[in-house]
Amino acid sequence: MSGRELAKEVRAAVAARAAELTKNGRQPRLAVVTANDDGGSAAYIRSISAAAAREGIACDVARTTTATGITATLTSLADDPEVHGIILQTPLPEGASLAALATLIPVQKDVDGASPESIGRLVAGLPAFAPATAEAVLALLDHYGVELRGRHAVVVGRSVVVGKPAAHLLLDRHATVTICHSRTPDLAAITRQADILVAAAGRAGLIGPWHVSPGTTVIDVGTNATPEGGLAGDVDPAVTGVAAALTPVPGGVGPVTTALLLRHVVEAAAIAG
Amino acid sequence: MSGRELAKEVRAAVAARAAELTKNGRQPRLAVVTANDDGGSAAYIRSISAAAAREGIACDVARTTTATGITATLTSLADDPEVHGIILQTPLPEGASLAALATLIPVQKDVDGASPESIGRLVAGLPAFAPATAEAVLALLDHYGVELRGRHAVVVGRSVVVGKPAAHLLLDRHATVTICHSRTPDLAAITRQADILVAAAGRAGLIGPWHVSPGTTVIDVGTNATPEGGLAGDVDPAVTGVAAALTPVPGGVGPVTTALLLRHVVEAAAIAG
CATH class of the missing domain: 3.40.50.10860 (Leucine Dehydrogenase, chain A, domain 1)
Known part of the structure; x- marks a missing residue:
């Protein structure tokens, strides 16, 4: 599940709106x-x-x-x-x-949803920018037509910037949501139940083939630096042998995050009028 | 797991601090x-x-x-x-x-943690008053010595005032947390996995004996009006025949919530100096 096509779509719309705002x-x-x-x-x-x-x-x-x-x-x-x-x-x-x-x-300028007020507004269902990475997770799932309502989403990682807001966005879309983390004793027993698995722990290769089931759609939010200067996800690519689908790193969540961040800037500029 | 003893303790401390502040x-x-x-x-x-x-x-x-x-x-x-x-x-x-x-x-006067900023600060780990009901859930679990770290807590209900903040407080205490709701297809299959089950759906008797396991500690947040003018929880009292423990309604979460709300007022007054 590459993010490049979706990122391109979003950025084309951003460019058009930016041009219009600039003209004005x-x-x-x-x-x-x-x-x-x-x-x-x-x-x-x-x-x-x-x-x-x-x-x-x-x-x-x-x-x-x-x-x-x-x-x-x-x-x-x-x-x-x-x-x-x-x-x-x-x-x-x-x-x-x-x-x-x-x-x-x-709040109106908080395009990466970092302030407590933005986070609280997100949780309370009031207008605010969501953290772009968390929103990218949902955007990818929607782009690939993954049903969320009534499905079991498991989020691995409880950071304020990704894990927690992603859990809220999934909950808003009527998924049942489980949040796991470093203190979860038997991670695989829980992640294997996931229809949707969001890996956002920040540990390269944390999720292996034994963590997923054939029906699991896996979104890899990890961006861990490799010793060779590259980028590794939280998910072992071997997961593709078992799971229904996996976003690549790089080229999955990353480009969509950037595109959504730019969309937020254009939206903020439009509102600022 | 009655809440009356804990409420009494908290209120005694509140009365002492209130008297001191009044004297000043x-x-x-x-x-x-x-x-x-x-x-x-x-x-x-x-x-x-x-x-x-x-x-x-x-x-x-x-x-x-x-x-x-x-x-x-x-x-x-x-x-x-x-x-x-x-x-x-x-x-x-x-x-x-x-x-x-x-x-x-x-935020400093938001003693029931209702504003988006209070909620966001709670999620982000910054000082704020938690919604008293959600905090009462944790206070009861602590009072009865229920271990949270590494345990699986299942919250039924995703309201901004109870379900979501309770989930965050449990997560902060290193529980693995699942949030279920009205769109969760097989509720019992998930709640039966719970070490700690928090029922906050607002539906009388939603949780029956088949929703719990012998190891489950059940916190009943429900306060549903009965036709007779009484109060019914979200949990069928027959659950006590299966679960490890259950908070009663009335007399469980309710009195502790009131006591914590008063504690917040005294804390707010102390800070206001």
């Missing part, structure tokens, strides 16, 4: 705040910037190294009417919390 | 906003008021019949430095949403 004097603008210039993070920011540019979205990268600097930058971006979307890139400086800092991002 | 010139004060004078709601408000009075907490009830009236009342209470805790009582006027109106309650 309001080019969508994303600000990325980062406190880290290390390999993975820098590569991700380069890829977001390039993707934004390709679809006609302006993208500023603000670099700062301290929590105080992040606070000042976010406060200023929050007030800047030219900026429609803000993302705060992890990793953060020692001791800083993403959710705590993200309280400084207004 | 800051009597804890709760405001209850209601748009409904019907039987169940009115009885609940009387019971909260009486409980508050007994522990030395002031309690004002503000009655209004429209969403506009609720908005004005909440806005004024939010700004009132004498008011430490605010709860918005359901049912609300036609078309009004609890979460949307609760955005007007500041």
Whole structure:
């Protein structure tokens, strides 16, 4: 279940809306705040910037190294009417919390659904941007016509940025949802019951063929750096020998996430009018 | 697993703190906003008021019949430095949403964890008051020494006020958590796997003996009005013949919820200093 076709569709629609907004004097603008210039993070920011540019979205990268600097930058971006979307890139400086800092991002500009208010609105069913990665999971399932209502979805991983919001989105679509994590004693006994399995634990190869059943559709959210400088998912590719379907890494959730993030920026710009 | 003993303990501590705060010139004060004078709601408000009075907490009830009236009342209470805790009582006027109106309650005064920001902070692990009912579930499990880490907790019901926050609290305590609901096709097949079963669906007698296993501890959150004017849980009392333990209705989650709500008011008053 490649994500490239869906990402392309979403990005074509984004480009069209961005062009229209720009024609009306309001080019969508994303600000990325980062406190880290290390390999993975820098590569991700380069890829977001390039993707934004390709679809006609302006993208500023603000670099700062301290929590105080992040606070000042976010406060200023929050007030800047030219900026429609803000993302705060992890990793953060020692001791800083993403959710705590993200309280400084207004809900309307919180295009990656990082602030507690966005998360709470999502849980309560009020308008807000969902974290793009979690939304990408649902978008892929919909794109491939996977039924969710009444099915059993198992999410492995309970992070605030992926596992928990993905669980909520699945629940909203009337799936029965189980959330597993590192303290789940017999993971395979639970994941084998899944109609839909979302692997978001951040551990390369955690899910093997014995974790799935022939009916299981597997969405691999993992993006683990390999020693060779590549990217490995949380799911062993050998799972394809057993499961009904699997999203690849790279080329699955990743490109859809980027496309949805850009869609959020365009939506934020449209609302800002 | 009666809740009366635990409620008594919590309330004794609340009374002591309330007395201390009052001595220092800051009597804890709760405001209850209601748009409904019907039987169940009115009885609940009387019971909260009486409980508050007994522990030395002031309690004002503000009655209004429209969403506009609720908005004005909440806005004024939010700004009132004498008011430490605010709860918005359901049912609300036609078309009004609890979460949307609760955005007007500041996090520090949101003693029943109703606002999206409180819910989001709970999910993100930041300080906030949890919905008292959801917290009562955990308090009862702790009081009776039920191990949560690595156990399978099944929550039946996905409401924003009980099911979802209870699931998050259980997840934070390292349980594997499954959320079931009205669209779950074979409920018993899932609930029978539960070490801990939280029934919060709002359907009298939904959980019968065939839904549980000998090892299951059952927490009954249901408070369904019976035709005779009494209160019935979501769990058929016959479950005690199979399960390891069951909280009664009334006398289980209910009194603990009230006690925790009062504790939140006292905590809010202490913080407000």
